Amino acid sequence: MQDESLFSDLSKRGISRRDFLTFCSTMAATLGLQSTVVPQIAEALEKKQKPYVVWLEFQDCAGDSESILRSTKPTIAQLVLDVISLEYHETIMAPSGKNAEKSLADVVKNHKGKYIAIVEGSIPMKDGGVYCCIGGKTAIDMAKEVCGNALATIAVGSCASYGGIPAAAPNPTGAVSVKQAVPNATVINLPGCPVNCENLTATVVHYLTFGALPQCDKEGRPLFAYGKRIHDNCERRPHFDAGQFVRKWGDDGHRKGWCLYEMGCKGPQSYMNCPTIRWNEGTSWPVMAGHGCFGCGQPQNWDALGSIYSRLPNVPGAGYQTTADKIGLGVAAAAAAGVAVHAAVRASKCKAEEDKK
Amino acid sequence: MANKEYVWEVPVRLTHWVNVLSILALIITGFYIANPYILASSETSMIMGSMRFIHFVSGYLLAVGLFVRIYWWFAGNKYARLDQFLPMSDERCKNLTGTTQFYCFMKNDMPHYAGHTGLAGITYFALFVLFIVEIQTGFGLYAQSHDGGIFWTLMGGWLVPAGSSGSGVRLVHHLIMWCVIVYLIAHIYIVIHNHLIEKNGLLMSIFNGYKTMGDK
Amino acid sequence: MAKIAIDPLTRIEGHLRIEAQIEGGKVVDAWSSSTMWRGIELIVKNRDPREVWALLSRI
Numbered sequence: 001m002q003d004e005s006l007f008s009d010l011s012k013r014g015i016s017r018r019d020f021l022t023f024c025s026t027m028a029a030t031l032g033l034q035s036t037v038v039p040q041i042a043e044a045l046e047k048k049q050k051p052y053v054v055w056l057e058f059q060d061c062a063g064d065s066e067s068i069l070r071s072t073k074p075t076i077a078q079l080v081l082d083v084i085s086l087e088y089h090e091t092i093m094a095p096s097g098k099n100a101e102k103s104l105a106d107v108v109k110n111h112k113g114k115y116i117a118i119v120e121g122s123i124p125m126k127d128g129g130v131y132c133c134i135g136g137k138t139a140i141d142m143a144k145e146v147c148g149n150a151l152a153t154i155a156v157g158s159c160a161s162y163g164g165i166p167a168a169a170p171n172p173t174g175a176v177s178v179k180q181a182v183p184n185a186t187v188i189n190l191p192g193c194p195v196n197c198e199n200l201t202a203t204v205v206h207y208l209t210f211g212a213l214p215q216c217d218k219e220g221r222p223l224f225a226y227g228k229r230i231h232d233n234c235e236r237r238p239h240f241d242a243g244q245f246v247r248k249w250g251d252d253g254h255r256k257g258w259c260l261y262e263m264g265c266k267g268p269q270s271y272m273n274c275p276t277i278r279w280n281e282g283t284s285w286p287v288m289a290g291h292g293c294f295g296c297g298q299p300q301n302w303d304a305l306g307s308i309y310s311r312l313p314n315v316p317g318a319g320y321q322t323t324a325d326k327i328g329l330g331v332a333a334a335a336a337a338g339v340a341v342h343a344a345v346r347a348s349k350c351k352a353e354e355d356k357k
Numbered sequence: 358m359a360n361k362e363y364v365w366e367v368p369v370r371l372t373h374w375v376n377v378l379s380i381l382a383l384i385i386t387g388f389y390i391a392n393p394y395i396l397a398s399s400e401t402s403m404i405m406g407s408m409r410f411i412h413f414v415s416g417y418l419l420a421v422g423l424f425v426r427i428y429w430w431f432a433g434n435k436y437a438r439l440d441q442f443l444p445m446s447d448e449r450c451k452n453l454t455g456t457t458q459f460y461c462f463m464k465n466d467m468p469h470y471a472g473h474t475g476l477a478g479i480t481y482f483a484l485f486v487l488f489i490v491e492i493q494t495g496f497g498l499y500a501q502s503h504d505g506g507i508f509w510t511l512m513g514g515w516l517v518p519a520g521s522s523g524s525g526v527r528l529v530h531h532l533i534m535w536c537v538i539v540y541l542i543a544h545i546y547i548v549i550h551n552h553l554i555e556k557n558g559l560l561m562s563i564f565n566g567y568k569t570m571g572d573k
Numbered sequence: 574m575a576k577i578a579i580d581p582l583t584r585i586e587g588h589l590r591i592e593a594q595i596e597g598g599k600v601v602d603a604w605s606s607s608t609m610w611r612g613i614e615l616i617v618k619n620r621d622p623r624e625v626w627a628l629l630s631r632i
Contacts, residue, residue: 061631092584097579262392304524309624313525335539
């Protein structure tokens with residue numbers, strides 16, 4: 001099974017060459033590549049051997065697995081994910097217990113340095129890493145062994161990329177990202193809460209086509225997916241520039257699809273391709289559905305960006321209700337009061353001096 | 358015997374008014390950008406777009422005004438120089454303490470000097486520092502819409518590396534606006550206060566450059 | 574008399590460990606333990622209540 005190429009698999013399932021090439025074009029577009037690359041992608045997927053992949057879950061909610069499984073088209077996208085010969089995935093694999101762990105150990109031993117590890121969920125470091133144990137081993141030990149011996153590790157979702165929700169203040173378990181837990185591993189981060197499965201598929205296709213992971217930014221995120229700001233590609237941007245904002249849920253502007261800036265949209269601060277490729281195979285994305293972006297793919301979004309519904313982040317030490325404007329207004333009012341008092345005192349002093357003369 | 362002293366040269370007065378106009382524009386538009394207080398009536402409006410445009414142009418003006426004034430610290434007359442801002446001599450320190458004591462009602466008279474009081478000097482210096490941080494944070498945020506390059510990096514882009522949210526930068530930018538508003542309240546009051554106490558034509562001096570010094 | 578452990582229990586969401594004491598081919602005692610904790614109840618404290626849904630939906 002593992003030694004078949006993708007195309008032989010597809011033709012067995014009755015997928016036409018036209019559908020296959022359409023998929024290759026879609027992948028090229030997602031990766032931001034020219035159409036001249038399509039034959040190269042097609043050749044790679046036709047000829048290359050399926051790489052071995054293990055999918056590890058640590059402190060996760062399985063959201064990224066759900067994202068992949070949401071591929072409803074029972075055609076190309078889902079089948080391409082079959083091309084990554086998935087040897088281990090706790091949520092969907094058949095064996096359990098020792099047999100499951102054996103599958104994992106076999107890949108690490110027999111294909112050392114050649115398999116790809118996909119990691120979902122953060123890794124707890126506090127108290128010896130006991131807050132996530134699988135098969136009697138801590139997550140950190142598993143990560144060190146599996147990611148340390150992998151060709152590359154793809155950290156899917158914000159938890160594996162940055163620590164995500166478990167790492168949000170006060171981070172009770174000392175949760176960290178894969179890169180922080182295993183600094184020596186080659187890690188590419190695909191944040192998002194959950195990751196957009198199109199971005200994962202495109203990253204894998206890129207690897208199969210070019211033999212290398214796509215170009216990344218300083219945070220290890222592929223530029224094709226995380227290089228552009230959501231605010232600059234949002235379909236509601238003209239409403240922002242015009243000054244048409246939703247003020248209350250369900251108001252007239254909300255029904256007309258106006259900008260969600262005043263509802264706390266973090267689009268101006270977030271970098272992901274949600275407006276372009278959208279979710280659930282291009283169906284929609286949060287802003288299109290009428291709710292502001294909350295920066296799910298940004299580092300420490302739960303702490304750094306303030307409340308989902310606030311414009312500004314919290315003032316450090318002040319809590320979400322004591323906003324910057326409340327503090328500013330308070331200080332300005334105090335200054336005005338101080339000035340009034342000073343003026344009164346000065347006036348009375350001057351008058352006293354005048355009276356003396 | 359009262360005499361007219363030429364205190365504030367043209368670059369000092371010009372940059373002052375450029376700063377005043379740009380800061381007023383920056384505050385009015387800045388408030389809107391953070392909290393849109395006008396709702397557009399049609400798609401053809403360009404309210405946020407115009408507010409942002411005015412904000413950016415005013416930001417450039419403030420940056421230029423500040424740059425020119427900083428140059429004038431080293432090129433201007435004795436009332437414009439850096440030693441009028443940072444108290445580096447005994448005399449300036451005495452002026453600073455004397456002025457502060459008068460403002461706090463601890464003394465009945467203040468030091469009389471044609472240029473900045475010692476307190477004005479250091480508060481203006483602190484204000485310039487705030488302006489520099491405001492300009493850097495502002496251009497840092499603006500740089501998110503631009504593709505790097507040495508100009509944008511130096512003007513503030515280094516604060517917001519590509520891909521980062523810059524939310525701390527936004528908060529600082531907003532808080533400094535409040536600092537400037539608080540400063541404005543104090544500044545306008547003290548200027549009127551000193552004009553009335555010292556009777557030296559302080560209010561007119563920022564227009565025509567002259568103060569009336571000597572016995573009254 | 575034997576004690577068996579199934580860890581990880583697969584095809585479920587999350588992490589689970591099941592242990593069972595077997596005597597004469599029958600299960601006489603059993604334990605289940607969830608082997609992962611994040612402390613989301615602690616994480617939602619001191620936050621805007623309106624955003625708690627976003628955190629809890631990720632449990």
